[in-house]
Amino acid sequence: MSATGHDPVPNRIHARPVPRPGRWIAAAILAVLAAMAVHGLVTNPNFHWDVFFTYVRDVTVIRGVGWTLVLTFGSMLIGVVLAIALAIMRRSDNPVLQSVSWFYIWLFRGTPVYTQLVFWGLISVLYPKLSLGIPFGPEFLTFDTATVITAFWAALLGLGLNEAAYLAEIVRAGLGSVDKGQEEAARALGMKESTILRRIVIPQAMRVIVPPTGNETISMLKTTSLVLAVPFTLDLTFATNAIGNRIFMPIPLLVVSAFWYLLITSILMVGQHYLEQYYGRGSGSERPRRGGPRRPRLGRQAAIKAGGTTKDDPFLEVTP
């Protein structure tokens, strides 16, 4: 039967597939619609593609991309550090720490990030002076709020503090996904709570925490477009809007900003793909680590997955 004549299945079935005309018709309709959309995009003069190509490499736009990236990664960094602290507070036995963490998450998740950014922009109106000193007592150092919290820091803090609330829930779910037996075994070996967290629980929780955090980063990239609420005026969205308004051509400049957001998102998505693969949702076929007389073929993250000590939480997936 087969070309080589060595088919191990002598009576291989060669049946006709079920006819599916609906699929062909649907595909044809969608193909025509897609072609129309592309055609409209290319030939519609209102898109002003010449303007797009002029400004897509404009210095102000490229700087805007830079500031957007700084805001994205800077605020994610603030978010991650704070989120770990919040999640650990949430797990502690101390009711004060627990409720402060709960209240923080409640407040920052319960209000729009836009509102929070406006608020951070107005912080110097609310508190004109910042000072270091003893609470309710004497003050040693006093600053003008406006000089310490510039528009950039207000934007960074606003985004970071908001993100921390979301990430805290992800970290908490991740820590909670680790089997209690792991902690017990570590405790029985005489490990301190901080060592247990650092050496046993967090490395396993990372498998659950990292993929949604990658998603949050992609989401943050686009949330930075709200910083005009502060107002911070150097990011990609503000830069392209400003140019568009100046030359009375908003549409090609919107396309410029959309292009850059899509390009960065695509790069982040590739990174996200590898992160998810590394953290054991994929094949787990990364290179073996050094050490040990025989090299195991299993990756570290795949080993955690196969160990069955962490459970996947379907509610952890966050759409960017």
Next chain:
Amino acid sequence: MTAAPHSTPMVDVRQAHKMFGDLHVLKGVDLTVRSGEVCVVLGPSGSGKSTLLRCLNELEVLTGGSVRIDGELLGYREDESGRLHRLHPTAIARQRAKIGMVFQRFHLFPHMTALENVMEAPVQVLGRSKAEARATATELLERVGLADRMGHYPAQLSGGQQQRVAIARALAMDPELMLFDEPTSALDPELVGEVLAVMKDLARGGMTMVVVTHEIGFAREVADHVVFMDEGVVVEEGAPAAVLDAPREERTRDFLSHVL
């Protein structure tokens, strides 16, 4: 046995009570295990034997009574007036470090190889150098017959091999007492023997052991002391021959007739 009659017992449990909410799991248990002795605790499920074992290294905190390990009160400091002060978690961790524990479900660290599992506590808790910990770990894994599995992750090992790594991991802390919580109950029948062999070897080496198990054969062969528990109390205890072959109590006879 070999110890002098008035020497401090390794394990000294007095009137241990444990409540889980309204559930009275331990109802005044006394237990004495001398240094170098192997004590096997038998009993039906729900009899409180695992809870008792977990109280011996503070994984569960007693509601009443006391546990002394080698004369040292577990979990508390007693002042001159006899009042108890709860110890700081770090001090409790230090007490636990001297007590090895092997779990029914192994609880190996899945993100570490067999070798790393055994090295972890000596490095993190005792502050040993990696080189020193690696040498000890290699020796221990050879001793439990896993010289060729050191670089493997737990997921790549059979249940019996995982449990032997878990025993090596506990031994790496150089414990003065080893606790075994149904160490063979999660294993396929053909893998039970290899784990019991390691435990017998350990007992012959003079390790003080408290073993909760259903392996009557192991109790008969290795134990110096057998304790039969039911409904939170010690029903009967003594030498294996006495308790297993000529039980005085009806409940013991009943239990043995079901497991033998």
